[in-house]
Amino acid sequence: MINARQLEVLTTVIEVGTTLRAAELLGVSQPAVSNMIRHTEDLIGITLFERAKGRLVPTKEARLIAQEAQHLFMQQKRVSRIVREIREGSRGSLTIAASPSLGLGLVPRVIGEFATGAPQLRVSLELGSIDVICDMLASGQADIGFALTQPRHPAVSHEAVGAGEMVCVCPPGHPFARMRRIGVADLNQVPHISYSAATPLGQMIDRVFAEKGLERRYAFEVRHTATALEMVAAGLGVALVDSFGLIGRRADNLERVAVEPSMPIRINAMMPRLFPTSSLAISFLDRFRTVTGAAG
Amino acid sequence: MINARQLEVLTTVIEVGTTLRAAELLGVSQPAVSNMIRHTEDLIGITLFERAKGRLVPTKEARLIAQEAQHLFMQQKRVSRIVREIREGSRGSLTIAASPSLGLGLVPRVIGEFATGAPQLRVSLELGSIDVICDMLASGQADIGFALTQPRHPAVSHEAVGAGEMVCVCPPGHPFARMRRIGVADLNQVPHISYSAATPLGQMIDRVFAEKGLERRYAFEVRHTATALEMVAAGLGVALVDSFGLIGRRADNLERVAVEPSMPIRINAMMPRLFPTSSLAISFLDRFRTVTGAAG
DNA sequence: TTATCATATAACACCCGATTATACGGTTTG
DNA sequence: CAAACCGTATAATCGGGTGTTATATGATAA
Numbered sequence A, B: 001m002i003n004a005r006q007l008e009v010l011t012t013v014i015e016v017g018t019t020l021r022a023a024e025l026l027g028v029s030q031p032a033v034s035n036m037i038r039h040t041e042d043l044i045g046i047t048l049f050e051r052a053k054g055r056l057v058p059t060k061e062a063r064l065i066a067q068e069a070q071h072l073f074m075q076q077k078r079v080s081r082i083v084r085e086i087r088e089g090s091r092g093s094l095t096i097a098a099s100p101s102l103g104l105g106l107v108p109r110v111i112g113e114f115a116t117g118a119p120q121l122r123v124s125l126e127l128g129s130i131d132v133i134c135d136m137l138a139s140g141q142a143d144i145g146f147a148l149t150q151p152r153h154p155a156v157s158h159e160a161v162g163a164g165e166m167v168c169v170c171p172p173g174h175p176f177a178r179m180r181r182i183g184v185a186d187l188n189q190v191p192h193i194s195y196s197a198a199t200p201l202g203q204m205i206d207r208v209f210a211e212k213g214l215e216r217r218y219a220f221e222v223r224h225t226a227t228a229l230e231m232v233a234a235g236l237g238v239a240l241v242d243s244f245g246l247i248g249r250r251a252d253n254l255e256r257v258a259v260e261p262s263m264p265i266r267i268n269a270m271m272p273r274l275f276p277t278s279s280l281a282i283s284f285l286d287r288f289r290t291v292t293g294a295a296g
Numbered sequence C: 001t002t003a004t005c006a007t008a009t010a011a012c013a014c015c016c017g018a019t020t021a022t023a024c025g026g027t028t029t030g
Numbered sequence D: 001c002a003a004a005c006c007g008t009a010t011a012a013t014c015g016g017g018t019g020t021t022a023t024a025t026g027a028t029a030a
Helices: A004-016 A019-026 A030-044 A060-087 A106-115 A130-138 A200-211 A225-233 A279-294 B004-016 B019-026 B030-044 B060-087 B106-115 B130-138 B200-211 B225-233 B279-294
Strands: A049-052 A055-058 A092-098 A121-127 A144-147 A156-170 A181-183 A192-195 A220-222 A238-242 A255-260 A264-272 B049-052 B055-058 B092-098 B121-127 B144-147 B156-170 B181-183 B192-195 B220-222 B238-242 B255-260 B264-272
Touching: A004 A019, A004 A030, A004 A055, A004 A060, A019 A030, A055 A060, A060 B060, A060 B092, A060 B279, A092 A106, A092 A130, A092 A279, A092 B060, A106 A121, A106 A279, A130 A144, A130 A156, A130 A264, A144 A279, A156 A200, A156 A225, A156 A279, A192 A200, A192 A225, A200 A238, A220 A225, A225 A238, A264 A279, A279 B060, B004 B019, B004 B030, B004 B055, B004 B060, B019 B030, B055 B060, B092 B106, B092 B130, B092 B279, B106 B121, B106 B279, B130 B144, B130 B156, B130 B264, B144 B279, B156 B200, B156 B225, B156 B279, B192 B200, B192 B225, B200 B238, B220 B225, B225 B238, B264 B279
Parallel strands: A092 A121, A092 A144, A181 A255, A192 A220, A192 A238, B092 B121, B092 B144, B181 B255, B192 B220, B192 B238
Antiparallel strands: A049 A055, A144 A264, A156 A238, A156 A255, A156 A264, B049 B055, B144 B264, B156 B238, B156 B255, B156 B264
16 A cells, blocks of 8 residues: 555655655655655545645645654664664573573573673573473473483484583682592592482482492582582582582682592583574573683 | 565465465465565574475574564554545544534534544534634634635635525414515514624624615524524524525424525635645535535 | 475566656745 | 746656566475
8 A cells, every 4th residue: 555665755755844855864866755755645545745836735634644654663663673683682582491400500600691781682591300401492492401411302402512520619728628639439538518319410420439339428418519519608518519510600618629530521502403493592502602611 | 674575474474384375375476485585584684484394494583573573564554544544534633613603503414424434533613703713724723614704814715615595484383484485574573583783694684674774673682593593493483594504404393484685695615725725624515515505 | 206395596577766867836036 | 037046846767676487406295
């Protein structure tokens, strides 16, 4: 019927009064404006201007149309702004699913970096087991997932986005703090915090102990490294944690000591195979890699 | 940036899933859709679809844009509807200024006819003296004016839109009702309703009496024919009224009798010279003419 | 393998919306 | 009154966005 360009020309002419100044404002020639108005009048069958003494006088109808067109212009600007924000990565929604080990420490920190300066960005973070994460990804409820274990799900792809190892943390002044490295067996000699045998970390540590013919003995049992860290910081004992959990954490109330034997861990990023990965998720992944790469 | 057509194609493809069905819905060929999408992606620099196994899978970004575009489409439809309503004369605002003689009888009746079936039409009617009417027109407060007297104002044009004459009305069973015509002098013999000497009608009637060397004598004085009509209908007496006031009025409680000598009157429509007359005003004028022409 | 469906590419056509150049009517001005 | 100026309209033309048909390519189903 009548298109946005025609409405734009119409309202501009009404605003500034002459085709000449309207043409200047619109950055086109005067005949373009003149022709457009005539064409629009023919198209919609409404007289938009009276030609009085060589001047254009807008009719009431033209004024009404121009007024209503303002709402259309608002929406045009809105869509343009949203498109621009998407391109600049500052708009969109990103849903992240993570295992508690990562979701309570490293991931929130990366989100914090990622979201600064992008107020229109909505990030939501869901915690869950590896199976829950896979289900969320497969069903489109989450865009990207992070866990220390590898997913086994046909609709979920994965890739390593960070390599690290288990390290020992202890309060400042603890005997361990003066050692360059400790053996896992040493842990049994001091009160320490460890993980439920039902968790991946607990199983991994148990495996290492088992190889040495030992049995893990600990004072406090937790499920997540973030909890263990807080307990160590509170002075309750030492703990084995993944090196990622220490990234960005101020070191004034924690000492870090290497562990023998090395227990390598890797962070797996997971993405759904059934849906295209959003560009927002991809750029989040990039940011994630720079963080873990800098201090894995 | 991104235009409405591109958004339309985008949302259609997302809705129906394939370029082929989108092309059908949009009434264009499949390559047109395919090219448009590619072109849009290049234009805005955002990947809108992933090409997976020969199918197009919309990205999150595309979904978001399509969703926001709905508001734009709403406004487009709204503007189109308004344009159509204007063309069909069923939308707009029309302000009419009329003298009380017309504004209390004939004009409201024409407005009633004019506005039926056009719910979006706003008509306002202002009553006033001929000078007030002229001022309203000259200042753009009114679109069109109606009066029995001719305007004398440089910025107001006028034209006759109905010719009639003064007629005598009397209650059914009144002695006058059996006469084919009466003389003005006969009025002095019966109780009758007439007009203040300060009104145009009063002056006109006085002039006729004066030509016959008579003086007008009446029982009730009013200012408007509409009032006079009501009083006659109430049985208070007879009256001279303009023939327009009887148009459309049911005749069961009023008898109409011609008057000698004839007192021709005309209705003047007035329009501002400084502003273009709205098409709504012009079509109202047309309707007015058909009403007065049918039974002047 | 063949048939079918969906997308992409190539080559071409059309028309909208732009251009420049110029004419024309009105108002202002020396 | 003629000249200058302002604003609009017309003519002829151009370019690109958006369309077309024909066809290739790739994935899936029979």
